[in-house]
Amino acid sequence: MSPPGRPFHPERTRDAQDGPSPQDSLIDRKAFLRRMAILSGAASLGPLTTTGPLLASQDSSQEILAGTTRRAGPSARTAPWPPTVAPAASTSASQATDPAELTLVEAATLIRRGHLSPVELVQAYLDRIDRYEGLLQAFNLVLGEEALEAARALERTPLRGPLHGIPLAIKDNFFTRGVRTTANSLIFQDFVPDYDATAVARLRDAGGIVLGKTQMGPLATTRASTPGGERTTVNAWAPFDPSVSPGGSSSGSATAVAARLSSSSTGTQTGGSITSPSMAQGLTGLKPTLGRVSLHGVIPLTYTRDHPGPIARDASDAAVMLQVMAGADPADPRTLGLPQVPDFVQAATPVIRDGEPRLRWPTTIGVIPGYTSPTVPEFAGQWEEALEAREDPAERDRQRERRRRRAAAEAVARGVMLRTMEHLGARVVEVELPADWETLTSREFNNVRLPERSEAFLEFLRRDVRLFGVSLSPWINGLLLSGDEYLRGQRAKQLLLRRVLEDLFAQCDVVVQTAPFPFDMIGLPLIAFPIGTEASAGMERPIGAMLGALPFGEERLLSVLAAYQATTDWHRARPPDPAGEVDPGSGDPGSRAASRGRIDAREVMDLTQ
């Protein structure tokens, strides 16, 4: 890695660019800054006025799945899937005996070519759900019959779109027409919307099948639990150890994809809820730029920070999901006046030059100070504080040792990932953080989001605070920030955004991150992906990394990941199926969760999104 501003391998910066410039290089950064300022203001005003367009329109009306051919590569982790071994093999990298092992793109391709039927695929997922859902508790509600009926209907119809016949898991804060949508909250326990969220409607229109609604942290806070705080979803990589976090709050969505109970899933991120579970479970999760995906029909948490997005097995799958979910929606003004949705699938298609995967566009990756050190300072303090609250000294020591080993493994994996990126043609540079970074990205400034949710839910707070269950604290705390403090916090957020755009991204095109904020504070895209595994206490657990980008830098992020995943196979690693006796489990997730322990008060505050 080179010092600030100086490339480690200057000759690699001369790589040819493949195709037109990515959207992030054409964006008017000041216009984005202005737009975000207005959005913050709109949060207090209600009805939203959007600014003018951020970019001249671009024609990207290409068939979504066109050009999704992936480089066939060896997989040491899965066995051959017969139909793809023959001439069609060039469209399939994964080689699986069970259709549920196929990636979304592979399954969609096989369906399109008549090698796999939607009913076969849905049934394969339902079979796995029958076997493992009792243990994993990824779902609030499995819509088995409805999914099979939808699959049968799709078999009788021409190709609906890129997701024709693909079963998807939907986080339970997305409205689903005629299906209970609870957000795991007592407030919405009987809520049955009469329309689909825009994102869900788009997924269905593209041929997607809603397989079920996934477990989540109550109202999209914390890891998945019942409203009362009993843990529900477990990490698919440690299904017998509920203390291993599945990541929150889109926990069920991540576990469903990691355990092959669903092809891909939807998540929402206000404070890490797409990227954190993706990192925890070896998945590729993409939190898009604020407004790229409509929030209409999603139970809100913090209007200026809520981002719907996909949780997927790899960059290609995430690209297809985002391609379908993204776009203007008159019902969500945050989506209007934005650059036209580009071709994410093209961006996520690896570029091969001279027989080797290379970056599609010349890209400089910024590395923040301490990134490859075993301890990341901004995490260490909070973690120690949480640990001190535990009463058992032996448990504290065990946790410290586990964390030390984990940090060491993460440091190694990050270093290897950066060297791989350099090999792919990236320029990797150390970056200087903008002024006041530590302050402006601190938990205290992150808390400025809280009054928005308190105000939105005030009616329910007045009715009965017990409706908020284990997640009550942040709603109460949001009522305690004064107007002047809220305003100053909002302006500080704008200052941070300006400095990130002007100072941080003057040094690089994408930047590694170790925490979901500040990128989810300031609406910039963030992608999480696996870069290794760590063996601990007899378990193999994924190690993840995150890259952040400029506004509408999803193309850039996907292109970097496409090259990375064309030359590595961490994204192909799957948690083994739970062995031994697995409770077939059915019925109420709350009763099943009783033996998994509770989220304690400190954990709620630490995990709150």
Added chain:
Amino acid sequence: MQDFTDAELDAYILARLRSVGVDLSVLPEDDPEAPADRARILESARRFLRSTPPAIRAFSMEGHEVSPVLFAAPSTAWRRGESS
């Protein structure tokens, strides 16, 4: 807020909540088995008040966006011929 006692902060918190119609008295006083109790909620609120507002107030905005300068004045917009 760092100088206030727990009792003073609790009084402040409860008065503020009462003023907006939020009632914590429906929660158990101190029950670790309950999803939330008054003791935990007040402890969290005290920590919040001792950390977040002071940190925000302590950050100087001088020389930055002290006023909402990004907002275009109507006359500016008219001169540029921008549509409303």
